Amino acid sequence: MRLLYHFWLSAPCRLVRLLLHEKRLDYKPVIEKVWERRADFLALNPAGEVPVLVEPDGTTLTHPMVITEFLEEVHTERSLLGDDPLSRAECRRLIAWFETKFAREVTDNLVGEKVMKRFLRIGQPNSESIRAGLANIHYHLDYIAYLSETRNWLGGDEFSLADIAAGAHLSVVDYLGDVPWDDHGEARAWYQRLKSRPSFRPLLDDLIPGLPPPRHYADLDF
Amino acid sequence: MRLLYHFWLSAPCRLVRLLLHEKRLDYKPVIEKVWERRADFLALNPAGEVPVLVEPDGTTLTHPMVITEFLEEVHTERSLLGDDPLSRAECRRLIAWFETKFAREVTDNLVGEKVMKRFLRIGQPNSESIRAGLANIHYHLDYIAYLSETRNWLGGDEFSLADIAAGAHLSVVDYLGDVPWDDHGEARAWYQRLKSRPSFRPLLDDLIPGLPPPRHYADLDF
Numbered sequence: 001m002r003l004l005y006h007f008w009l010s011a012p013c014r015l016v017r018l019l020l021h022e023k024r025l026d027y028k029p030v031i032e033k034v035w036e037r038r039a040d041f042l043a044l045n046p047a048g049e050v051p052v053l054v055e056p057d058g059t060t061l062t063h064p065m066v067i068t069e070f071l072e073e074v075h076t077e078r079s080l081l082g083d084d085p086l087s088r089a090e091c092r093r094l095i096a097w098f099e100t101k102f103a104r105e106v107t108d109n110l111v112g113e114k115v116m117k118r119f120l121r122i123g124q125p126n127s128e129s130i131r132a133g134l135a136n137i138h139y140h141l142d143y144i145a146y147l148s149e150t151r152n153w154l155g156g157d158e159f160s161l162a163d164i165a166a167g168a169h170l171s172v173v174d175y176l177g178d179v180p181w182d183d184h185g186e187a188r189a190w191y192q193r194l195k196s197r198p199s200f201r202p203l204l205d206d207l208i209p210g211l212p213p214p215r216h217y218a219d220l221d222f
Numbered sequence: 223m224r225l226l227y228h229f230w231l232s233a234p235c236r237l238v239r240l241l242l243h244e245k246r247l248d249y250k251p252v253i254e255k256v257w258e259r260r261a262d263f264l265a266l267n268p269a270g271e272v273p274v275l276v277e278p279d280g281t282t283l284t285h286p287m288v289i290t291e292f293l294e295e296v297h298t299e300r301s302l303l304g305d306d307p308l309s310r311a312e313c314r315r316l317i318a319w320f321e322t323k324f325a326r327e328v329t330d331n332l333v334g335e336k337v338m339k340r341f342l343r344i345g346q347p348n349s350e351s352i353r354a355g356l357a358n359i360h361y362h363l364d365y366i367a368y369l370s371e372t373r374n375w376l377g378g379d380e381f382s383l384a385d386i387a388a389g390a391h392l393s394v395v396d397y398l399g400d401v402p403w404d405d406h407g408e409a410r411a412w413y414q415r416l417k418s419r420p421s422f423r424p425l426l427d428d429l430i431p432g433l434p435p436p437r438h439y440a441d442l443d444f
Contacts, residue, residue, distance in 0.1 A: 046365070047323055059308065063318040065287060066311050073307045085295045086281065089288050096285040101269055143268070 002027040005041065005052040007034065008206050009111055009175060011103065012064040013051040014168035015095075019161065021199035023071060023078050027053075035120045064099060068161060080161045091155040094147075094162035098169045102140055109133025111172050115211065134178060141179075145186035154190070159197075167194045171203050177214035181222065188222075196220050224249040227263065227274040229256065230428050231333050231397060234286040234321065235273040236390035241383065243421035245293060245300050249275075257342045286321060290383060302383045313377040316369075316384035320391045324362055331355025333394050337433065356400060363401075367408035376412070381419075389416045393425050399436035403444065410444075418442050 004020065004027045006013035020027050032041055032050050045052045045062040053061045061067045072081050082088040110133040113125040144166060147154045155162030170191060173179050181188045194200060204218040216222040226242065226249045228235035242249050254263055254272050267274045267284040275283045283289045294303050304310040332355040335347040366388060369376045377384030392413060395401050403410045416422060426440040438444040 047319060059311075061311055062315055063322075065318055066314040069291070069314060070307055070311045073310070085292055088295070089281075089283055089292045092288040092291060093284055096287055097269060100285075 002056055003030055003054040004028070005030050005032040005044070005054075006050050007032060008208050009115055009172045010050055011107055011111075011169040011172050012099065014171060014203055015064050015099075015161075015165050016051045016053060016067050017202065018164045018168060018199050019068060019071060019080060021202070022080055022159075022164070022197075023075055025071070025075060033119070065095070068095070080159075080164065082155065082158075082160060087156055091160050091162050094155055095165040098165040102166075102169050105136040106133050106140060107169050107173060109136070110176060110178050114176055115208075134180075137173065137179065138183070141184040141187040144190060145184060148190040149186060163190075163194055167191070167200070171200075175206070175208075175213045175217055177217075192220065192222075195222075224278055225252055225276040226250070227252050227254040227266070227276075228272050229254060230430050231337055231394045232272055233325065233329055233333075233391040233394050236393060236425055237286050237317075237321075237383075237387050238273045238275065238289050239424065240386045240390060240421050241290060241293060241302060243424070244302055244381075244386065244419075245297055247293070247297060255341070287317070290317070302381075302386065304377065304380075304382060309378060313382050313384050316377055317387040320387040324388075324391050327358040328355050328362060329391050329395060331358070332398060332400050336398055337430075356402075359395065359401065360405070363406040363409040366412060367406060370412040371408060385412075385416055389413070389422070393422075397428070397430075397435045397439055399439075414442065414444075417444075 002020075002025065004013075004016060006017065006029055008031070017029070032038075032052070034041070034048055034050055037048060041052075042048055044054070044060050047062060049062070051062070051064060051067060053067050055061070061070050068081075072079060080091075082091045109129040113129045113133070117123055117125055144154065151157060153159045153163050154166055170179060181191075195204070207213075224242075224247065226235075226238060228239065228251055230253070239251070254260075254274070256263070256270055256272055259270060263274070264270055266276070266282050269284060271284065273284070273286060273289060275289050277283070283292050290303075294301060302313075304313045331351040335351045335355070339345055339347055366376065373379060375381045375385050376388055392401060403413075417426070429435075
């Protein structure tokens with residue numbers, strides 16, 4: 001059985017969970033509390049980070065981009081990157097946009113400060129970072145609106161890993177109730193389409209002990 | 223003509239410069255001072271970051287991973303990622319290691335604090351960050367030693383993008399004289415082999431106005 005070591009509110013882990021579901025690849029999720037630095041886990045990934053995917057033959061893959069490219073190369077039935085080098089480049093550009101720029105400007109400032117610092121026991125949330133995250137998210141939602149208005153989905157006409165990467169990050173911020181949907185109708189319309197996909201269901205069922213999500217989180221008609 | 227918008231001490235830019243040279247793809251380098259936020263440049267890359275590669279047909283590519291994958295897909299003569307999905311996964315894992323982990327733990331703390339803050343005019347270097355960078359580099363050099371002892375090059379038997387990514391980051395730190403080579407003979411031996419490749423030459427000729435490198439920087443026998 002394929003194993004995925006992950007943590008609930010990790011956006012890169014959610015990216016891989018969504019991708020596996022969209023590609024119809026079964027897996028068993030395993031919660032890994034990375035701050036415990038288990039020796040067995042460090043042997044799988046010396047970087048000590050999730051996600052880590054262990055394929056049925058024992059092949060171990062770390063880092064969301066590595067996992068993404070591997071699954072696309074090996075399980076080619078349902079491509080989620082695109083059919084030609086240019087489409088794939090545009091899709092990868094947007095994955096990188098969310099995995100690096102959105103992560104740094106929004107996710108780390110909100111989820112990192114409010115939740116992960118508590119788990120990692122590395123001090124109090126920094127209110128300046130939280131304010132920055134809440135301010136930065138607006139222009140990212142504008143960018144999503146721009147892309148989904150000019151195209152059908154973010155990366156082009158087809159649903160792709162660009163939507164998956166964006167949805168992974170927005171869903172963890174939404175778990176905290178920090179996405180200002182009321183100000184961003186276009187982005188909300190795109191997210192509603194995403195949220196109603198079966199691959200999104202398991203994410204909406206996530207329930208972090210001691211940290212319940214706001215009521216609208218799992219609501220498809222939020 | 224292919225254009226590469228880059229900045230001297232940006233490791234991701236150096237990664238692309240090395241890759242283009244190794245793949246024998248001609249290009250014209252263009253220095254982009256990203257902090258000036260030129261409108262024409264933002265039109266090329268809304269993320270406002272280097273590297274940006276403009277192919278002879280006008281195709282514009284941003285982000286080192288996007289550029290890397292595109293060049294590998296389109297210019298297949300000299301592959302630098304590997305010949306099968308597993309080799310490519312290992313190579314991509316190490317690219318991600320240097321582009322995210324090494325970058326965050328070492329490059330950002332040293333080059334970011336000492337140099338980029340000055341260019342960006344965003345305050346004084348943080349001495350705590352610099353101390354962290356100088357401490358963290360040791361275990362990365364140990365990891366390079368471990369990999370280059372068990373394999374011929376970092377990613378496997380062949381020279382690959384894993385070496386290029388590692389060399390890109392180490393070379394910018396070395397420009398500041400902050401690599402403790404004397405404590406890491408194995409890593410030095412690997413870097414010597416890397417440094418003597420023709421693709422490395424242009425990097426060793428970089429001369430940043432007002433910030434000369436230490437004497438050993440361009441020396442192949444340092």
